[in-house]
Amino acid sequence: MxxxxxxxxxxxxxxxxxxxxxxxxxxxxxxxxxxxxxxxxxxxxxxxxxxxxxxxxxxFDLTREGQQMVENGSHEAVVWKAVPEEGIEQTLLMKSFTDANVAKLGFSKAMSQKWIVIDKTSNKPIVKRKVDAIEDEVQLLLNRISHMDINEVNEQQKQDLKKRKLIQxxxxxxxxxxxxxxxxxxxxxxxxxxxxxxxxxxxxxxxxxxxxxxDAMGIPPERGHLHPLLKVRQQFRQIFLEMGFTEMPTNRFVESSFWNFDALFVPQKHPARDLQDTFFLSDPQTCNEVPVDYMARVKQVHSCGDFGSQGYQYEWKTEETRKNVLRTHTTAISARMLHDLAQECKGKAFRPVKLFSIDRVFRNESLDATHLAEFHQIEGVIADVGLTLGDLMGIIREFFLKLGIGNLRFKPTYNPYTEPSMEMYSYHEGLNKWVEIGNSGVFRPEMLLPMGLPPNVNALGWGLGLERPTMIKYGINNIRDLCGHKMDLQLVYDNPLCIL
Ligand code: PHE
CATH class of the missing domain: 3.30.1370.240 (Ribosomal Protein S8; Chain: A, domain 1)
Incomplete structure (x- = not known):
């Protein structure tokens, strides 16, 4: 109609x-x-x-259990019907019910209604019928209620059925x-x-x-939308800010090899510095502005050793350090910030810092469903007098707890710029295994001392990717559905806010 x-x-x-x-x-x-x-x-x-x-x-409406009783009878009636005239062993009777409610509730109700008895004369208890016929009042009442004959059901009966959760x-x-x-x-x-x-x-x-x-709601105006990665970034940023961290300036995609590698005590022959792993720039190929004194100290510690370290003992080249790259990790920024800090505290008291960055990095990876040549890193760095590995483990635990990840494990690993270094693992309930979620470590003296930081100052750092948590959060399986021209814009519009 x-x-x-x-x-x-x-x-x-x-x-x-x-x-x-x-x-x-x-x-x-x-x-x-x-x-x-x-x-x-x-x-x-x-x-x-x-x-x-x-x-x-x-x-009053019947609950699901109530509806089932209209069809099959009350639990107690089902139990009574299951008892044959000659009786049945109690354990066998109980096993015959698939529904635990029928077995437990139905049995005790049928007992208190005096519909059945237990005969304990032999060594195994036998259940027998006590009456030849029963009147299933519960089924009758439920039937009336389902046909809206509500006046036929008195208040006490309604309350009883409600207590048994058969009607609501x-x-x-x-x-x-x-x-x-x-x-x-x-x-x-x-x-x-x-x-x-x-x-x-x-x-x-x-x-x-x-x-x-x-009073009508207006049509919502078309407006800009945050990409899922940016929504999740916002949440990570919030967590760092809550923990008292300050954001580092990350607006430098092109970095010199000096800050990306040498300042971090990565030897010039390290495989990460190959064409296969890193994007080198052709124009401009090299950079000019490397602090000269500091570069000399970095050269010394790499090639001959210094500050109590024997170094790597190789011929360190200025041409190599000047090569421009697309930064391969955000730790390049952390190195700049720690160097700035060292300059700032010259002749003054040292100022402890807690810093973080979340931004894009580039690696010459073979592309597949979970890897792109560019991705985002989340990094935290702390510098203070007398920090230990225990402090690093504690702060990482606190950080991941804020993400809702409590089950953490640490595994020793190697980074050229940290010692000791640890990978972090979290237990993935869905995959039923421990999955790697990040990397961390205590920055080496070979990195901090040439910068000019006081010898009693330690620096700790940890890093993780932004893509993986985002894909998990929004149920995206292929990274190409998250970034690039195949991204579904409607998904960007419709995705809810990210609350970690
Ligand atoms: N730079 C490391 C990476 O790319 C992460 C890291 C940051 C490790 C700081 C230790 C300290 O995986």
Whole structure:
């Protein structure tokens, strides 16, 4: 039935009877109550055609268990029926029920109703019927309630059924409608817009116009949306800020090999510095601005050793250090920041720092479903007097706890710039195994002392990727669905905020 005929029917019935209740009407016409309510609401918008008042009433509905009992009988009846005339061993009887509720509840109810008895004369208890026939009152009452014969069920019985969770009270909202001041049997469709034609013909004078609804929600304006990676980045940033960390400036995708590798005590022959692993720039190929004194100390510690270290003992080359690369990790920025800190504290008291960065890095990887040549790193660095490995483990635990990851393990590893170094693992419930989630370590004296930091100052750091947590959070399996031209923009619009 169309809404128009339904509204005309309602008006006709209202003309015959002086008042109508939406719920009774829905039963009478076998039409969904929501549909009737919808039509009443639209009639209301025509002005004073009808008058409405909302009405609340209570009703009992059967729960799922209650519905099952209407079909199969109460648990106690099921138990009684399962006992054969000659009796059955109690353990066998109990095993015959698949539903634990039937076995436990049904058995004890059937006992207290005195429908069955346990015969303990032999060594195995036997259950026997005590009566030849039973009247399943619970099933009967539930049946009445499901047929709305609610008056046949007394208050005590209702409370008992409710306690057994077989029925539940629901509140039903309905409308009582009466004729309004401008009651009429047919409603003309109201116009929402005045058209040029109406003006030209003058027909607007006869038309009914719909009132403006100033309470309507506007159409949300089209606006910018954060990419999933940026939403997750925002959350990580929040965690660092809550822990008192300051953000490092990360606006330097092109970095010299000096800051990306040499300052971090990565030897010039290290495989990470190969063409296969790192993107080198062709234009401009080299950089000019490397601090000269500091570079001399870095050269010394690499090639001959210094500050109590024997170094690597190789011929360190300035040409190599000047080569520009796309930074391979954000630790290049951490090195710059620690060097700045060392300059700042010359002749002054040392200032402890807690720093973080979250930004893009580049590696010449073979591309697959989980690897791209560019990704994002999240990195934390702390420098203070007398820090230990225990401090690093503690802060990493606190950091991951804020992400909701409590189950952490550390495994020793190797980094040229940290000693000791540790990989972090977290237990993945879905994969049923420990997965690597990051890398960390205590920065080496060979890195910190040439910078000019006081010898009693230690620096700790840890890093992890942004992509993996984002893919897990938004259920994305292929990294190409997250970045690049295959990204589904609708996904970007629709994804909810990230709360870690
Ligand atoms: N730079 C390391 C990486 O790329 C992470 C790291 C940061 C390790 C700081 C130790 C200290 O995996």
């Amino acid at each position: 169309s809404d128009k005929t339904l509204s005309e029917d309602i008006l006709r019935l209202l003309n015959e009877r002086s008042t109508i209740n939406s719920l009774s009407l829905s039963n009478e016409l076998s039409i969904d109550h929501q549909k009737i309510v919808g039509v009443i609401k639209s009639l209301q918008s025509f002005g004073d055609i009808i008058q409405c008042s909302q009405h609340e009433s209570k009703r 009270e629901v509140i039903v909202k309905s409308y009582d409608i009466e004729k309004g001041e401008n009651f009429s049997l047919n409603v003309e469709k109201q116009e929402t817009d005045i058209t040029g034609e109406m003006i030209a013909k003058g027909s607007w004078k006869e038309k009914q116009f719909k009132d403006y609804n100033f």
